[in-house]
Amino acid sequence: MDYCGVRRILFSYVLINGILITLQSKEEVLLDMKASGSELGWLTWPSEQGDKRGWEVAQKTLNGSQFYSYSVCNVGEREQDNWLRTTFIQRRPSASRVMVELQFVVRDCNSFDGASLTCKETFNMYTSEADADVGTTFRKGQFKKVTTIAPDEITRKNLQPVNTETRVVDGLSLKGFYLAFQDIGACVAILSVRVYYKTCPATVKSLASFPETVAGSQALSKVDGVCMENAVSEKVPRIYCTMDGEWVVPVSQCQCKPGYEEIKEVCQECQPGYFKAAVPSEKCELCPANTQGTGYGDAACPCTPGFYRAEDDPPTGPCSGLPGAPQDLQATTQLSSGRVLLTWSPPGDTGGRADLTYSVECRRCDGAACQACGEKVRYEPASTGLTETRVSVSQLDAHLNYTFTVNAHNGVSAAASKASPRAHGPPSTAALTTSLQYTDPPTVTSMRLDERKPTSLSLSWVVTPRHRAPPRSFRYELTYRKKDDNLNMTTYTVLVLDRTSVRVSDLAPATTYLFRVQPITEGGAGGASIEDEFKTLADAEAPNYTTAIFWSVVVAAAVFFIVAVVLFVRQRRRNSHSRQGPEDAYFSTSEQLKPLKTYVDPHTYEDPNTAVLKFASEIHPNHITKQKVIGAGEFGEVFRGILRAPGRTEGPVAIKTLKPGYSEKQRQDFLSEASIMGQFSHQNIIRLEGVVTKFKHAMIVTEYMENGALDKYLRDHDGEIPSIQLVGMLRGISGGMKYLSDMSYVHRDLAARNILVNTNLECKVSDFGLSRVLEDDPEGTYTTSGGKIPIRWTAPEAIAYRKFTSASDVWSFGIVMWEVMAFGERPYWDMSNHEVMKAINEAFRLPAPMDCPSAVYQLMLQCWLQERAKRPRFPDIVSLLDKLLRSPDSLKTIADFDPRVSIRLPSTSGSDGSPFRSVSEWLESIKMSQYSENFACAGMVTMEQVLHMRNEDIKNIGVRLPGHLKRIAYSILGLKDQTSTLSVFAM
Known part of the structure; x- marks a missing residue:
């Protein structure tokens, strides 16, 4: 896309909840001085008077194209006040925030003889709003100052570097506005003024349509959408538009209603013979056994005649038939006691179900009259709901004929009876004639x-x-x-x-x-x-003390024995504690004693509410004030807010919420994370303030970390933090991990993205969603049965066998060290997960980041040893980092840096012999693609030109951050030594 074009669309990608979402931002240009190609007719004030000259317009030609510039240079005159005002710039009603991009040159005041007292090297930018064009009317009092423009580079001798600055004009509300530039005594030339605003373009996400939205002045602007035809949502679908014009964090996504499935972003009817019963389901399913569809768009498949569903059967399940008759019914009598033992075999046809039960009916006949046996007869274990194929019947009378009927039932028998009262499983009947002499023994009255x-x-x-x-x-x-x-x-x-x-x-x-x-x-x-x-009667004989004495001796002996056992157990415990303290547990061998585990796994509780209330304090939602959305977590939105609980100091907090429509498993996982966090108390572990569980909207409240995630913070401050401060941040992380390992606890997802940073640059471990507790043995592991694991941060034995230990956390800590020293760069760059695993198995290890102290990189390599038993323990890591911090000179020795390892070389070379086909491809490979326009405007369009650049040349095109400058310079140095097709590791 041409740099000087009127409209540009920028693409980026973000991974949200495992789904890759394309984000687009669009720039709407309101004014482009360079692209106009003609004189703009801007107003200058004051008008030309005598020898004094204000802003002047000049025409120049570059590469065959004409462009205009405005310049002023009255450095020898005192009290300069020269104004340049643009024409009326009409504003879109919803565009309250615009960007102003300036390109200009400023001449060095030292180059003017005798003008050092009056010369300036800055100028000011103003703005004024209006509902209509005021023409040539100009009043300084109507303008308000936006900013002072200062150059990064000034013109010296033959060097004329072009400065580019972008400023924001916010809070616009009228139909249009003017920009004005005030000169107070500088020698300056404005080459280009471009005014634009950003929008989030109209889009369709998750079956919801969202309108084009102008990027506002807030970090995240909430935008409501509308579900597409035949799609529904419990809440209004919404998404957030960022200040940069990008869509992020979709919430309350739409889903196809019952009877419809999503096909190519459209909800289409289920085909005949298929159904979809619920909204959360994704695809239509084939009708289950013994059911039949009714046509298009079925939400359920009814049972075919003769088959039924039980009340607790899911409507998506198959239908079942009634069971057959029990087989081989036999009766065994016990004449003397009036008992009958009935036994039988299960029916040959159970109706396709496993919930088979039996019931027994009894009738007795005295002569020709027959009636139900009544409540007098006893059944063991019962007469209905029998799961065994036997029952004992007692309390039978003598000289009567009895008939027993055994019926088989399954889960659909009740449903079948409602549909047809005569519908039941065929019974099995046994007739018994008895001649009991006496059925019951006598009773002592x-x-x-x-x-x-x-x-x-x-x-x-x-x-x-x-x-x-x-x-x-x-x-x-x-x-x-x-x-x-x-x-x-x-x-x-x-x-x-x-x-x-x-x-x-x-x-x-x-x-x-x-x-x-x-x-x-x-x-x-x-x-x-x-x-x-x-x-018995009393007797004159002396009382007999023999028995009393005997029992007294027995009781005394028993008490003595119990006291001796208690003292022995206490002495054993005291000796055990004296032999081993909590700090020794991390280094214990299998022969040594291990202290009692202090961490309790909340997953052992049947009810997650029990665990969370045991380890976390309940907060009333009235004490929490949500202020703004600061991100989206695994379970829902994350807010910044204020906690005003009685007995606590009022302060900012982070509030995790549970998104609507959550499943019971999601709620349990949500509360389990709080139960885990509530057990930790360490300055480098994120602190849990409390939870909200007794109200409709569950929340987890933690301390607020102002600087957010560590990886993003480092990327935003690339090259600005000295090595000793980076090592101090690593010391804090290792201290938190030592605390967790001492509690026999494995994190499993240790990465810079899961480390939070406060205003004091204190790092704290967070995100315990993948954490699990170790077993009791010293080499205890947690073996997962499946699920995703973060390949780039995970030890090889955990990837291969899914076994996680504190040693695997040490490997992950080594990756975190690399991220910190590389200022948030992605581990293994753009290699695929398969390539990462292959490289690690072939003994490849990440190279030292630029300017990384050698001692720190050697600790990384120790953390990445293949044999986990040889890796350092967290107490060892804490001790080593403490030593480095106490001896800053030990950080001065820098590890060897090979820029060729830090980039992925393509398999084919460009036409100019370099390893890349274009400058943009090279910049993207070293994660510096944001400078593509700088290189293009400077005329650096081929790799051959790039290879001849020096450090001064890189600075002159606008690369100012020290970390970015080093990365580009080192990469150019490495490219000079490379062949066009080699890489340091196999692709």
């Missing part, structure tokens, strides 16, 4: 005392038969004990008798005993009496 003596009691009891049949012979079981016995040391005495009376001897005088009698028959035990108490 009462017990009486016949005779009482100091050492004996005579007792008798009454037996009541419950059936008309004559009783058989019975035996009786008599149980007795002392009433005042300790319940834990009670001694029972049992006598088996064949009569209804007994004389119990060898009792203690003046002692109360408890007695119970139960009849015993061949079929089992009968009804027992209630427990009656009887007391």
Whole structure:
């Protein structure tokens, strides 16, 4: 695209929630002095008076094209006040913020003899709004100052560098405006003035259309969209337009409604035989078994006749039939006890379901009359809902005929009964004729005392038969004990008798005993009496202390034993703590003792609310004030806000929110992250302020880190931070990781993007979404069963076997060190994940970044050792970084830098023999594509010209940041030594 064109569209890419979204920004030009190609008729004030001259217009020719410039040079005159005003610039109503790009040259005041006291090297830019063109009327009081323009380079001798500055004019509200430039005594020439504003173009994202939106003065402007035809959303879809005219962070995306699927950004009806039941589903599915479609756009497939769905079956599942009859039903009788044991086999056809149950019906016949058995009959375990193929029936009467029916049921039997009351599984029936003599044993109804003596009691009891049949012979079981016995040391005495009376001897005088009698028959035990108490008579004999003394000795011995055990356990624990402290745990071998784990995995809790309330404090949402959106997290938007909770100091906080329409798993993961953060307390770990879980909108509130993510902060300050300060930032990160490793905790996603920076440049570890706790053994690992892992930051053993340890976190820390020393550059540049894994397995390691201290790079290489056991531990890393910070001279030795390793060379060379086909391709390979226009305007259009550039030439085209200047200069140096087709690693 031509640099001087009227409109430019810039493309960039961003990865949001795993989806690659193309972002576009469009520039609408309101004024372009250079592109007009003619004299613009701008107003100068004051008009020419005598020998004094103000701004003058001049015509020049460049490459066959004419262009005009305005210049003024009254450096020898005092109190200069020369104004140049543009014509009326009409503004689009929604464009309240415009950009003004100036190209100009300024001459060095020292080049004028005797004018150093009056000469200036700056000029001012003003603006004035109006609803209509005022023509040639000019009043200085109507203009307000925007900025002072100062050149980066001034003209000396034969050098005339062109300065380019861009300024923002904000808060515009009227129909148009003027720009004015005030000269107060400089020798300046304005070569180009370009006024433009940026827009986010109309677009369609996730089945929602968004209108063209003018980029505002806010970092993020919310724009509402409209769902496309046959698409719905729980909330109004929206997206954010940045100040640079880019669409970011789509929220509440639209989805096709039931019966429709997304095909080429359009919701189309499901074809016959297919259905889509819910909005979140993506594609139409084939109708399941035993169902049939009704036509186009089906939201569900009804069951075919004879098949049903249970109430708890999903509408997307198959339909089922009724089960067949149970097989091989048999009845086994126990005549003496009045019991029947029924057994059977499952039906051959279960209806295609596994939730099979059985029910038993009983009918009895006395002669010709038959009726239901009623509540008297007992079933063990039950008469309905049976999952086993057996049931015991008791409490049967003698001399009656019984018929038992067993029915099979499955999950759709109830639904089938509602559809057709006669619809049920065929039953299996067993008829049984009994001739029971007596079905129930007798019951002891009462017990009486016949005779009482100091050492004996005579007792008798009454037996009541419950059936008309004559009783058989019975035996009786008599149980007795002392009433005042300790319940834990009670001694029972049992006598088996064949009569209804007994004389119990060898009792203690003046002692109360408890007695119970139960009849015993061949079929089992009968009804027992209630427990009656009887007391022996008192005796003149001395009390018997033998038993009391014996039990006293036993109790004393037991107490002594318990005390001895408690003292022994306490001594063992004290010795264990003295042998090993918390700091030693990181270096323990398998033979050494390991301290108790202090971290608790919230995933062990069934209810995530239990875990989050255990480790985090609840905050009322009225105490939180949201101010603005500062980004988007995994679960929803992230806000900057203010926390005003009672008992706390008011201050800024970051507020993570849970997006609408979340699943239960997303809510559990959201709360689990808070449960993890709430267990940490360290100056280099992000601090959890509290959570909101008891209200509709769940939130996680953390401390606010003003400078945001570390990688972006470093890219924005490339070359501005000295090495010792970078090492200090790494020391803070390593301190936080040592704290986590001491708690047997693995982060698994340690990267510069997950490190936050505050105003004091203090770094804090954050984002615990992928974290898991280690096992108890010293070499414990967490083995994942799948899912995505960050390849560029992950150790090779974690990639190959999905095993994560503190040693794998050390590897990731080495990558973070490289990111920090490279000012946020992407690890392994634009290599694919497959190429990264291949290079690592072939022993390739990232080269030292530019100006990286040798000691720091050697620590990186130690972190990247193939054998994880040989890598340093976090305590070792903290100790080494402390030593480097205490000895700044150790950072002066710089590691060797090879610029050829820092770029990906293409497989073919350009026509001029360089490894790149164009200047823009070369700049993109070293991540400096933002300077493409600078090179083009300076006439550097071939790689042959680039190879002859010097440091001064790079500065003159507008590269001012020290880090960018070094990167471009080192790359040019490396290109001079390269062949056209070689690279340091296999492609």
